Amino acid sequence: AQRVTQPEKLLSVFKGAPVELKCNYSYSGSPELFWYVQYSRQRLQLLLRHISRESIKGFTADLNKGETSFHLKKPFAQEEDSAMYYCAIKYNFNKFYFGSGTKLNVKP
């Protein structure tokens, strides 16, 4: 069963344009959701988590339980945002499941 769905494999936008990376999840309980990012030649790292309700590097993500979504948004994309983005959900017993990832390409 697909626990996390990221429908876009590749998203290309111009610098300064808004960006939204979609994430939908399947979970009957109270989910904990995360966005991880992998910049070129760097480790996967946490970008943000829904329980913190914070903005990191201008990115925000709101958990919508009605739509079972956790989309990642940024109003003005920068070239340094180009990376691979993964949505993840933490299940019972601390198991983390990831989506298939979205490659964001921000063009100059």
Add this chain to the structure above:
Amino acid sequence: DAGITQSPRHKVTETGTPVTLRCHQTENHRYMYWYRQDPGHGLRLIHYSYGVKDTDKGEVSDGYSVSRSKTEDFLLTLESATSSQTSVYFCAISESTSTSGTGELFFGEGSRLTVL
């Protein structure tokens, strides 16, 4: 970076040979994970451990086994490697939010395995 090291970082092997990847942590975190990363599939959980000698299967555990004899080491073994196991393997660690942890995953740098 969290204290996680993976070895080897790169390996080329032949079909049918055994392969062991090692993950070593210095953070004393309870949970350890092995993922594989493949284009179009993202990160898929292979096995994970919730304590010494305590392990459980993930999404794609067939063909893989793991062992955790001490807190700091989590080994992933391919008993008889196949070409479909060519991938980048990531180790990760976590501490649950019920303790003092933040609940997030910290990743190693990855091990690239090629099975010819």
